[in-house]
Amino acid sequence: MTGGPAAYAFEWSAVWQGLPYLLQGAGLTVLISGVAMVLAAALGLALAVATQTAGRLVRGLVDAYVELFRNTPLLIQIFIVYFGLPQLGLRLSPFLSGLGALVLYAAAYNAEIFRAGLEAVPKGQHEAALSGGLSPAQALRFVIVPQAVRIAFPALGNNLVSLLKNSSLVSTIGMVELMFVANDISFNNFRTFEIYGAAALVYVIMVLALTRLLRVAETRMARPA
Amino acid sequence: MSVLVQSLPHLLRGAVSTLALAAAVLAVGTALGLAVGLLRVLPGRAGTVVGGAVELVRAVPLLLLLFFIFFGLPALGVRIPTFPAAVLAMSLWMAANTAEVVRGGVQSISRGQFEAARSLGLGWASTMRFVILPQATRRMLPPFVGLCTILVKDTSLAAIIGVFELTRAAQETIERTLRSFEIYGAAAAMYFALCFPLTRLAARLETRLGRP
Numbered sequence: 001m002t003g004g005p006a007a008y009a010f011e012w013s014a015v016w017q018g019l020p021y022l023l024q025g026a027g028l029t030v031l032i033s034g035v036a037m038v039l040a041a042a043l044g045l046a047l048a049v050a051t052q053t054a055g056r057l058v059r060g061l062v063d064a065y066v067e068l069f070r071n072t073p074l075l076i077q078i079f080i081v082y083f084g085l086p087q088l089g090l091r092l093s094p095f096l097s098g099l100g101a102l103v104l105y106a107a108a109y110n111a112e113i114f115r116a117g118l119e120a121v122p123k124g125q126h127e128a129a130l131s132g133g134l135s136p137a138q139a140l141r142f143v144i145v146p147q148a149v150r151i152a153f154p155a156l157g158n159n160l161v162s163l164l165k166n167s168s169l170v171s172t173i174g175m176v177e178l179m180f181v182a183n184d185i186s187f188n189n190f191r192t193f194e195i196y197g198a199a200a201l202v203y204v205i206m207v208l209a210l211t212r213l214l215r216v217a218e219t220r221m222a223r224p225a
Numbered sequence: 226m227s228v229l230v231q232s233l234p235h236l237l238r239g240a241v242s243t244l245a246l247a248a249a250v251l252a253v254g255t256a257l258g259l260a261v262g263l264l265r266v267l268p269g270r271a272g273t274v275v276g277g278a279v280e281l282v283r284a285v286p287l288l289l290l291l292f293f294i295f296f297g298l299p300a301l302g303v304r305i306p307t308f309p310a311a312v313l314a315m316s317l318w319m320a321a322n323t324a325e326v327v328r329g330g331v332q333s334i335s336r337g338q339f340e341a342a343r344s345l346g347l348g349w350a351s352t353m354r355f356v357i358l359p360q361a362t363r364r365m366l367p368p369f370v371g372l373c374t375i376l377v378k379d380t381s382l383a384a385i386i387g388v389f390e391l392t393r394a395a396q397e398t399i400e401r402t403l404r405s406f407e408i409y410g411a412a413a414a415m416y417f418a419l420c421f422p423l424t425r426l427a428a429r430l431e432t433r434l435g436r437p
Binding site: 196 | 285
């Protein structure tokens with residue numbers, strides 16, 4: 001073959017043939033990032049509430065966790081869980097390793113986001129709730145946390161979008177999600193340009209859909225119940 | 226433990242390459258991002274088109290961007306070696322996110338500032354240069370430093386296409402020693418040493434510059 005750039009003929013039928021497999025991969029991307037989003041949001045909120053209510057020891061531990069996971073690459077975290085932990089006798093499947101690392105990484109950011117949200121709720125709200133006869137736990141549960149979540153929501157949404165994109169890294173430990181499928185197909189048919197282009201398009205659609213969903217949730221939340 | 230000591234020089238060489246990669250991306254990506262960011266806040270159609278392109282790049286995972294440039298472009302006859310391919314992919318990513326920071330900074334300045342400057346007879350460029358950007362820069366700095374932290378972490382993806390940097394150095398060491406936990410742990414510690422000061426700086430800038 002003596003083909004230069006001009007000799008390259010696009011073959012979009014390769015995308016067409018690969019589409020079912022690509023969409024199957026996208027399904028796993030949605031599954032793993034969806035589960036990770038829910039767990040990371042819950043863990044982040046729990047940790048943020050813990051730092052506001054528990055003692056100095058707990059606060060120190062949460063701070064250490066947050067800084068450790070925010071300041072090291074997700075890829076290294078995934079490798080430590082999948083390749084490193086078996087050395088200590090803990091062998092997890094690629095799914096659990098990937099999910100675990102994604103959750104721990106995103107929750108570290110979410111904890112910071114929720115903490116900022118909790119601190120942004122005016123002090124008077126807490127005092128008013130207590131003088132209204134609520135216990136401190138009830139005040140937290142029914143007055144402070146709902147407002148904090150509302151304040152934190154836009155930043156949380158950005159982090160969840162990042163999580164969706166970051167889920168592509170679990171392809172490195174053999175999870176057959178969208179990124180893995182794109183590699184798999186294009187290494188077999190050499191239609192790298194078309195296949196990666198198609199995979200990019202699927203990611204863009206997923207990100208736009210999630211962004212839209214988050215915006216709907218945000219306006220719904222802003223409306224008083 | 227002795228394995229760790231023996232592999233330290235190789236890991237440190239990797240860390241130096243990580244810094245070189247991050248510095249190259251910082252230079253190219255930031256310059257491009259500032260230009261794109263200013264184009265994006267242009268009034269009218271141009272700003273919208275640039276904004277669409279930025280959103281498109283930001284919606285694609287960096288890993289896919291990297292594969293697209295390293296494996297996808299050769300199909301068109303554009304063959305780029307690993308290091309420049311990584312710099313190019315990450316610079317696109319950096320530029321799109323920097324442009325977003327610029328937009329956020331400019332839009333955070335109240336409209337009255339624009340209107341006041343324009344009514345004094347300043348053109349769009351002078352308004353930007355003398356009124357808006359001096360104020361907006363203060364607001365851009367904390368998120369930009371945060372972006373740099375993410376950049377340093379994300380240079381690890383270059384290992385996947387075979388660029389020699391810290392993560393690749395760790396993988397090479399593990400191929401010889403089979404001590405994943407310790408070696409990846411050591412690599413993580415080195416990333417932490419690079420990123421933690423940046424995170425602290427971003428937090429301090431936020432409290433210092435955030436005050437009116």
